[in-house]
Amino acid sequence: METKSIMIVGVGGQGTLLASRLLGYVITSRGLDVKVSEVHGMSQRGGSVVTYVKFGDKVYSPVVEEGEADFLLSFELLESARWISYLKPTGKLISNTQQIDPMPVISGAAQYPAEIAEKIAALGCDILTADALSLSEEAGNSKAVNVVLMGILSNFLDFSAEEWDAAIDACVPEKFREVNHKAFRLGRSYRV
Amino acid sequence: MKKLLLGNEAVARGLYEAGCRVVSSYPGTPSTEITEYAAKYEDLYCEWAPNEKVAAEVAIGAAIGGGRSFCAMKHVGLNVAADPLFTASYAGVNAGLIIAVADDPGMHSSQNEQDSRHYAIAAKVPMLEPSDSKECRDFVSVAYQLSEEFDTPVLLRLSTRVSHSQSLVSLHDRVELPLKEYRKDPQKYVMMPAMAKKKHVVVEERTKKLVEWAESAQINKIEWGSTEVGIITSGIAYQYAREAMGENASYLKLGMVNPLPCDLIREFAKRVKTLYVVEELDGVIEQHCAQLGVKVIGKELFSPIGELSQKIVAEKLLGKKPEEKVFGEPVPPRPPVMCAGCPHRGLFYALSKLKVMVSGDIGCYTLGASAPLSAMDTTICMGASISGLHGFNTARGTESAKHSVAVIGDSTFMHSGITGLVNIVYNQGISTVIILDNSITGMTGHQQNPTTGYTLKGDQTTAINLEKLCDALGIQNVSVVDPYDLKETEAVIRRELEKEEPSVIISRRPCALLKYVKHKKPMKILTDACRGCRQCLKIGCPAISVRNGKAVIDNTLCVGCGLCAELCAFHAIADGEGGDN
Numbered sequence: 001m002e003t004k005s006i007m008i009v010g011v012g013g014q015g016t017l018l019a020s021r022l023l024g025y026v027i028t029s030r031g032l033d034v035k036v037s038e039v040h041g042m043s044q045r046g047g048s049v050v051t052y053v054k055f056g057d058k059v060y061s062p063v064v065e066e067g068e069a070d071f072l073l074s075f076e077l078l079e080s081a082r083w084i085s086y087l088k089p090t091g092k093l094i095s096n097t098q099q100i101d102p103m104p105v106i107s108g109a110a111q112y113p114a115e116i117a118e119k120i121a122a123l124g125c126d127i128l129t130a131d132a133l134s135l136s137e138e139a140g141n142s143k144a145v146n147v148v149l150m151g152i153l154s155n156f157l158d159f160s161a162e163e164w165d166a167a168i169d170a171c172v173p174e175k176f177r178e179v180n181h182k183a184f185r186l187g188r189s190y191r192v
Numbered sequence: 193m194k195k196l197l198l199g200n201e202a203v204a205r206g207l208y209e210a211g212c213r214v215v216s217s218y219p220g221t222p223s224t225e226i227t228e229y230a231a232k233y234e235d236l237y238c239e240w241a242p243n244e245k246v247a248a249e250v251a252i253g254a255a256i257g258g259g260r261s262f263c264a265m266k267h268v269g270l271n272v273a274a275d276p277l278f279t280a281s282y283a284g285v286n287a288g289l290i291i292a293v294a295d296d297p298g299m300h301s302s303q304n305e306q307d308s309r310h311y312a313i314a315a316k317v318p319m320l321e322p323s324d325s326k327e328c329r330d331f332v333s334v335a336y337q338l339s340e341e342f343d344t345p346v347l348l349r350l351s352t353r354v355s356h357s358q359s360l361v362s363l364h365d366r367v368e369l370p371l372k373e374y375r376k377d378p379q380k381y382v383m384m385p386a387m388a389k390k391k392h393v394v395v396e397e398r399t400k401k402l403v404e405w406a407e408s409a410q411i412n413k414i415e416w417g418s419t420e421v422g423i424i425t426s427g428i429a430y431q432y433a434r435e436a437m438g439e440n441a442s443y444l445k446l447g448m449v450n451p452l453p454c455d456l457i458r459e460f461a462k463r464v465k466t467l468y469v470v471e472e473l474d475g476v477i478e479q480h481c482a483q484l485g486v487k488v489i490g491k492e493l494f495s496p497i498g499e500l501s502q503k504i505v506a507e508k509l510l511g512k513k514p515e516e517k518v519f520g521e522p523v524p525p526r527p528p529v530m531c532a533g534c535p536h537r538g539l540f541y542a543l544s545k546l547k548v549m550v551s552g553d554i555g556c557y558t559l560g561a562s563a564p565l566s567a568m569d570t571t572i573c574m575g576a577s578i579s580g581l582h583g584f585n586t587a588r589g590t591e592s593a594k595h596s597v598a599v600i601g602d603s604t605f606m607h608s609g610i611t612g613l614v615n616i617v618y619n620q621g622i623s624t625v626i627i628l629d630n631s632i633t634g635m636t637g638h639q640q641n642p643t644t645g646y647t648l649k650g651d652q653t654t655a656i657n658l659e660k661l662c663d664a665l666g667i668q669n670v671s672v673v674d675p676y677d678l679k680e681t682e683a684v685i686r687r688e689l690e691k692e693e694p695s696v697i698i699s700r701r702p703c704a705l706l707k708y709v710k711h712k713k714p715m716k717i718l719t720d721a722c723r724g725c726r727q728c729l730k731i732g733c734p735a736i737s738v739r740n741g742k743a744v745i746d747n748t749l750c751v752g753c754g755l756c757a758e759l760c761a762f763h764a765i766a767d768g769e770g771g772d773n
Contacts, residue, residue, distance in 0.1 A: 011526065012528065013531075013749075024196045024358060025196075028193075028194070028195075028196050028360070033359075033360065034196065034358075034359070034360065035324075035357055035358065035359045036196065036357065036358040036359075037353060037356060037357035037358070038356055038357075039300045039301075039352065039356060040221055040222065040224075040225075040301070040356055040637065045528035045529060045530070045531060045556065045559065045635075046526075046528055046529040046531065046734050047526055047527055047528035047529070048525075048526040059359070060431045060432075060434040060435035060502075061431045061432050061434075061435040061501070061502045062324075062353055062357035062359070062428075062431065063353060063501055063502075065501050065502060065503035065514065066503060066514045066516040067514030067515045067516040068503075068514065078523060078524065078526070079526070081519040081523045082519070082523045082526075084517060084518070084519050085516040085517060085518045085519070086516070087516075087517065088515075089515050089517070100734075100746075101734075101737045102524050102525065102526035102527070103526075103527060103529050103562070103563070103564075103732060103734065104524045104525060104527075104563075105524050105737070106729055106732070106734070106736070106737045106738075107563055107564045107729060107732065108726070108729070109524075109563065110522070110524035110525075111524070112524065113519075113521055113522075113523065113524075116519075119519065119520065119521075120519065123517045123519075123520075124517065125517060142748055143748075
């Protein structure tokens with residue numbers, strides 16, 4: 001199969017790493033080649049964080065570049081705006097509607113742009129928005145935003161519900177497993 | 193089944209499988225996880241050393257002692273460990289020795305962008321460069337064989353995208369190697385002039401033999417595609433070139449980047465029409481080709497600044513530009529910030545209020561340079577805060593010393609701050625040094641250090657007592673403050689700055705992200721009392737912002753440290769049962 005590229009973007013501390021672990025697990029279980037790339041260190045301190053997941057018969061570069069992502073999974077609206085140029089013309093953006101002010105906005109040095117989702121749609125991008133924070137609270141833990149979003153993305157990938165369940169069982173510590181299964185199901189059954 | 197491993201995890205796996213016995217490192221992004229993963233294997237002795245020089249010397253000693261050993265560091269760490277490296281190159285090894293050095297092109301988490309290959313050339317030691325996790329594992333075993341066969345330390349060059357990318361690796365069992373016999377051999381291990389002169393001859397001969405090895409080494413391989421375009425490359429740059437060009441080019445992929453082969457490059461050059469060198473950072477392979485008289489196109493197309501990518505290769509070699517849609521208005525940057533509840537915040541707020549010159553250092557607290565705190569004047573390298581401040585104040589005089597401080601973390605102080613403090617005492621300086629003791633090495637992701645009382649493996653150990661240490665150095669004024677207490681913190685800094693003697697202030701509170709740190713409920717805004725004056729925003733906390741003219745607390749971030757409440761003149765921020773987000 002041709003290489004598929006997924007970009008997961010968010011704010012340091014939002015749990016993007018678990019999302020990429022789940023993806024890595026389902027892909028590896030299928031026996032496909034895969035590369036997952038993320039940057040550790042300073043950017044994890046509340047900065048803008050990016051994870052790349054690429055899979056197919058043979059993957060070379062671990063990074064995704066402008067115009068290359070089949071899917072952009074965004075944990076925060078401003079990050080959707082920041083990384084939209086990485087989406088393929090035929091790609092799909094799945095964006096959480098949560099807004100987290102970056103320090104320049106908090107300190108008054110910059111403005112948080114208004115109506116980001118509408119402006120991205122106006123560019124002709126295929127965008128699906130969801131209030132993943134509310135869904136994760138419904139699942140029982142506001143930190144499960146990452147798994148809710150993975151649940152939404154899973155509808156567009158060729159892996160079964162059983163494969164995803166196995167990934168959650170393998171990647172999540174037992175005491176958080178139930179909440180994450182629930183969060184995943186809420187995401188997977190999410191419709192606009 | 194193959195396992196998905198981080199490049200750094202694969203290096204650790206390689207160490208385990210190759211029978212490595214001793215690992216000593218100092219944390220540094222992007223190298224840190226190698227040693228953390230290695231520590232999970234019971235068969236490996238693993239430790240955090242106080243700095244890279246000590247770590248390298250421990251590894252050198254272990255190799256001389258007959259056990260395969262290893263040491264990891266980031267690129268700038270090799271500057272610290274350069275001294276032992278250059279002479280270990282002469283002395284050689286007994287059992288194999290690998291020093292991994294992780295470069296950070298693009299400076300994701302570093303203060304410069306140096307290319308470590310220059311060290312391999314200067315120290316005359318072989319350097320291998322893997323391009324994915326599988327090679328990370330495989331090259332460790334090759335490196336040990338080389339080290340023992342050619343009697344030399346071997347450098348393993350990584351980069352952020354290799355260290356921090358996961359790809360598939362099949363696992364093998366550990367090879368148990370007996371400890372090699374140690375024989376006293378001053379001609380080999382005592383590098384005083386008479387012996388070193390002889391050893392330098394050996395080193396030059398060794399390099400010639402290594403070039404011969406490189407000519408036919410399996411890790412230097414050609415992948416034939418179209419011969420219209422030839423690409424010489426190594427490490428992650430190979431992956432970018434391969435993805436961009438596919439079968440439309442032939443590749444000479446160099447797994448060993450020092451010394452470089454000669455005949456292999458000449459032969460490859462003959463069989464392709466146009467020859468490019470695709471390498472990240474400096475034109476090291478390109479210069480080698482120029483010396484061989486082989487015409488290549490390299491840095492005239494590819495910048496020595498920042499990372500490469502498949503996009504850059506496609507753009508430069510194929511003239512391809514991606515189709516992209518750009519958000520039509522400015523997107524505010526999201527720089528990293530001190531976490532909510534970070535103990536450094538209170539200290540830096542006090543410094544920004546006092547408007548002193550702040551000689552900074554390397555760690556999470558370097559974020560104190562960012563707005564709105566903006567309380568840092570200089571940051572050069574590990575330890576430079578203290579020694580640099582002494583120089584600054586020596587040049588500018590006593591008044592300067594009353595308006596300046598050095599800030600340095602507990603781990604960085606252990607790394608290379610102590611000697612700077614010795615220098616202040618010895619040379620009658622009067623500077624004020626603030627040690628930010630958050631009981632952990634923070635920036636690299638919570639590693640133990642000599643002040644924390646725990647080893648890398650989690651065992652309890654003697655904790656170096658900072659107060660007693662400073663006292664023993666002859667510092668008469670040692671104070672301890674809690675940076676959550678703004679008034680006290682500010683008062684103590686003022687008091688110590690006035691003294692015409694050296695002072696050390698220990699700003700002590702554990703990192704808010706440590707698991708054992710108990711947090712309070714998020715703070716609560718009393719909306720009626722809030723005047724929207726924005727005073728609480730001056731501490732630069734990500735958990736507090738102003739919406740519709742009133743302060744709001746983000747419940748998912750706030751840990752109830754209460755710093756914002758100390759700043760509020762209208763008592764509009766209270767300890768809370770819940771926030772308002």
